[in-house]
Amino acid sequence: MTKTVMEGSLATAKAAALCEPDMVVAYPITPQTHIVENLGKLIAQGKLKSKHIEVDSEFSALSACVGGSAAGSRVFTATASQGLALMNEVLFAASGMRLPIVMVVANRALSAPINIWNDWQDSISARDSGWIQLYCETVQEIVDTIIQAYKIAEDKNILLPVMVCMDGFFLTHVVEVLDMPKSVSKYLKKYKPPYAILDPKKPQTQGPFAFPKPYAELRKDLSDAMDASAATIKKCHDDYAKLFNRTYGNGLIEEYRTKNKKTIIITMGSLAGNVKEVVDKRDDTGLLRIKCFRPFPKKDIMNALKGKETVIILEKNISLGTSCGALFDEIRSIHCNIEDTPKILDYIVGIGGMDCRTDDIENIINQSKTKKDGHIEWLMEK
Amino acid sequence: MKKDELLAPGHRTCAGCGPAIAIRMLLRATGPNTVICNATGCIEVTTTQYPTTSWKIPWIHVLFENAASVASGIREALDMQGKSDVNVIALGGDGGMMDIGFRAISGLWERGHNVLVITYDNESYANTGVQRSGGTPWHASTSTTPSGSASKGKDQWKKDMPAIAAAHHIPYVATASIAQPFDLDKKVKKALSIKGPKYIHIHCPCTIGWRFDESKTIEIAKLALDTKMCALYEIENHKKTLTYKPKGTPVKEYLKAQARFRHLTDEDIEEYQKRIDEVWARDFE
Secondary structure, X not given: OOEEEEEHHHHHHHHHHHOOOOEEEEOOOXXXXXXXXXXXXXXXXXXXXXEEEEOOOHHHHHHHHHHHHHOOOOEEEEEOHHHHHHOHHHHHHHHHOOOOOEEEEEEOOOOOOOOOOOOOHHHHOOOOOOOEEEEOOOHHHHHHHHHHHHHHHOOOOOOOOEEEEEEOOOOOOOEXXXXXXXXXXXOOOOOOOOOOOOXXXXXXXXXOEXXXXXXXXXXXXXXXXXXXXXXXXXXXXXXXXXXXXXXXXXXXXXXXXXXXXXXXXXXOOOHHHHHHHHHHOOOOEEEEEEOEEEOOOHHHHHHHHOOOXXXXXXXXXXXXXXXXXXXXXXXXXXXXXXXXXXXXXXXEOOHHHOOOOHHHHHHHHHHHHHOOOOOEEEOOOO | OOOOOOEOOOOOOOOOOHHHHHHHHHHHHHOOOEEEEEOOOHHHHHHOEOOOOOEOOOEEEOOOOOHHHHHHHHHHHHHHOOOOOOEEEEEEEHHHHHHOOHHHHHHHHHHOOOOEEEEEEOOOEHHHOOEOXXXXXXXXXXXXXXXXXXXXXXXXXXOOHHHHHHHOOOXXXXXXXXXXXXXXXXXXXXXXXXXXXXXXXXXOOOHHHHHOOHHHHHHHHHHHHHOOOOOOEEEEOOEEEEOOOOOOOOHHHHHHOOHHHOOOOHHHHHHHHHHHHHHHHHHHO
């Protein structure tokens, strides 16, 4: 495989194109727009034989994906921020109807005030919508994760939509050296829907109305499928590694230089790159990168933190009304009733695109000894 | 009446439901090679109580306001699969289509998908208890525009949805009524024979919303036509053609037949007649 130099959005588009979706549904929003523009270009050049639908809103974008997927097609779309917020109602319908849609989210802050730069508030706020959420560190990982996402989503026992999250600008607009697979046909077969599709030869009703008991049963099925997807995500990651020789931890989490380290930094996405640079130079601190935020890999995280003294969470979101980010509460909750719980500190960083530089991370680690368990702090630019 | 109707009996619409009659007429015209994409509303909620269904053709419901966007995706997916012969219909009530789902419909028409969009217009959010919609006529009393000493019901005239459809310059726009089943049948078949986006607006009296006896549904629908409250026409190549000549019955007969208008005085009804005549003159003379 030869290395290529490519903008993140172009690489994202090319990876999506490798999966040969029947339909690409597009609506512009910064910082996602280059992705659908590049897909539009590939279709216009005849290099991708997909139907290109340019819709009237993100709400319609995901709705058209639902229609296409329900009719038995493989579909792709991408969005960010306000677009994802506008899709919110459709997110729940897509997962409830068990449709294997793959969508890239170019993570961006939410209004108000309006802000186009990166944080994770958009996708974190959609965490309960029944979508698998995979956060990527590099453009290479985005490429590999999109391809795996279809394999995960379309697994007969899973059938869930997948959000592939990439930090807006940091990954969408960065130019990176990477391996672009020539073909993924050995890994990803043509999509054949295993159950209901809209076919007059075999009429079926999709999206019915349900009274409390069947409703609760179907929601429980959805929750069980979400839990079961963790093993599928790992397997799809491992199978991919066999063919393409690239791994990202175990597909759910990545432990980086954590052995014999007493302090662990937890983060997601591209910020892990900065953290890696910091921990490379230190013998007291390692990194635990959470790649899969939904389903939340509780056991993997707990095992990775066993025996650690200090956990520092760097997260680009705030769960308003709890004073902390979503990761902090979720990581603390899995340590409930456990002996030797590490000291857990939460840093709200990178909100609305603020920098979180290597020297900031150094300072946070150096000050961690003086901080008490449960310490929450916003990192602000000077 | 055919035995093998595509909407099976046993569904939970009200006795005398106008929309249910419209759907039966619609499906007789479409035949089985059809996918229905249904917005949330009376018809959706009464015909698909899990795990039962009244639909003998492929049918999908997703949300209230996205029937047209979902239908766009279905249409393109079926075309990609070589199933261009399958009819795709986006169906919803006046709330789902004229109000909350309007953006999606405008988008579908503008993009030109080969989809027939149908509004079954029963002139209120009947499913949630008869609230005012963009389809509710002037001075109708609804649960959110109740008549009272300081109110004559809804203050605004009904939204002219077929005219908005026509402004998208789509190849076929028509209005229909359950009082004219052959006309409705002809229009649906004609619409499906034309490639591209189409629109049919079906006027369907609602026994609980308009408050008339459940045996009078068709009678009320007929009165709407003859009093010019509802006009039947087609718009093709920018030309509007009336397909039913109203008798010109005074609107009073229509208003008096429904309790939603019973608060109107003789002067109010006189004013109503004046406005109806003005609108008719503007649109059809």
